[in-house]
Amino acid sequence: MITDRIAVDIKVPNQTRYLCLIGHIGENIARTLRNYSGDREKLAYDLNLVLTEAMANAIQHANEGDPDKEVHIEISIISQRLIIRVFDFGEGFDFKQYVRPGHPLDEHGRGIYLMHSIMDEISYQQTESGHVLKMIKDL
Amino acid sequence: MITDRIAVDIKVPNQTRYLCLIGHIGENIARTLRNYSGDREKLAYDLNLVLTEAMANAIQHANEGDPDKEVHIEISIISQRLIIRVFDFGEGFDFKQYVRPGHPLDEHGRGIYLMHSIMDEISYQQTESGHVLKMIKDL
Amino acid sequence: MNLQIEDKGAAVLMAVQEERLDAHNSGELKNHMLKLFEEGKNNLVVDLQAVRFVDSSGLGALVSGFKNASSRNGNLKLSGLQLQVKSMFELTRLHRVFEIYTDSDEALASFQQ
């Protein structure tokens, strides 16, 4: 069986106008995957969503909205595992605290809950040069 | 003026089924550009087209349709110049020979003519590890 | 943001004419709602028929509008949710917060009763 082996590495300015570019790339990957027996349009929405959420967090919380900074995202598929990495150069935060849903009438705080619900694995770790949010979905 | 600074690096299997993924990324970049006064939908089609043509050549002529090989494409925008690089590991070819359109009833040979018509600069060069088709468009 | 706003008497209809409601444009939606509240228009229908994608900040803007409307004895109702957008409301349990109608006519009619 031929499996997909894809690697996409994206750097864009730290601006929300690029959210749709990244989200669309996620959608397109879902639609071109060779082996996927699930609901492709659901996967397309889900990848669009987790990429949008992770990138919006990097822009707003880690890079603090500074439009001259850069956001770096990697999407790869190896052996039927889809891996997303979003790098940030902020101070980091306590990731576990936000995994559970908050109050239904909260205006904020649904991003990490959504990523956690959709993906099979999610972690947030320090690297030499900042932090990386890593999410994995088994296809 | 804030200008776009974008870098997308893509590796996919040497298969035509991924042409649409790469083409769509080109379209999406055209649609999210910050500063572009021309016809955005025309630019979207043109980037879709040159990426599709260059990648199809790498797949069919350089990598000779071997589905286990890989295609590597870089798209970047710096200072209002859009640069596309398509790497191949084939034997190379005489690029200049195909810049002019052939006979209208030829079945093949329109790809390089089209890329040459659409982009502002185009070159094909040897690198340490193969060849690279480089195309530039001033935005 | 492309937004069509129309005063229908019993409520104001806001039709979001965007493919995406995300962190890039949700702030703008919030501002437009605030402006209406300031004008004393506390009954809103937000029609999402054209919206194919909503993220958490889009949901947040709608929650903010809902809370503002409620605190002024008004209401914010939703209409026209596409299937996948509806799933987002279910996943976040917001389908229990909002009154959701199939189309804007139904949502507007519910204000007239």
Next chain:
Amino acid sequence: MNLQIEDKGAAVLMAVQEERLDAHNSGELKNHMLKLFEEGKNNLVVDLQAVRFVDSSGLGALVSGFKNASSRNGNLKLSGLQLQVKSMFELTRLHRVFEIYTDSDEALASFQQ
């Protein structure tokens, strides 16, 4: 490839039901046309109404069909070209090779004269 083939008497109508006609699926279109020629069906209308994008290999497949049809005293005509697809035919001067009609009805009617 999603292709709707219908024998209309004077000609066979092939409606390409794909967003893209490119190096991934143009070979399949060529094969379908060859099969029709083998069955003695030499008058074709290829309707591209659904096609948003054509690359050089899509154009090549249509040229191949045109040449085959002509050599059998038939014809291959096109219909339903979207604006940007039409530009591709102009850029490659293929608009002078093919008879191009607004819609498939017109193209079919031209075979009945």
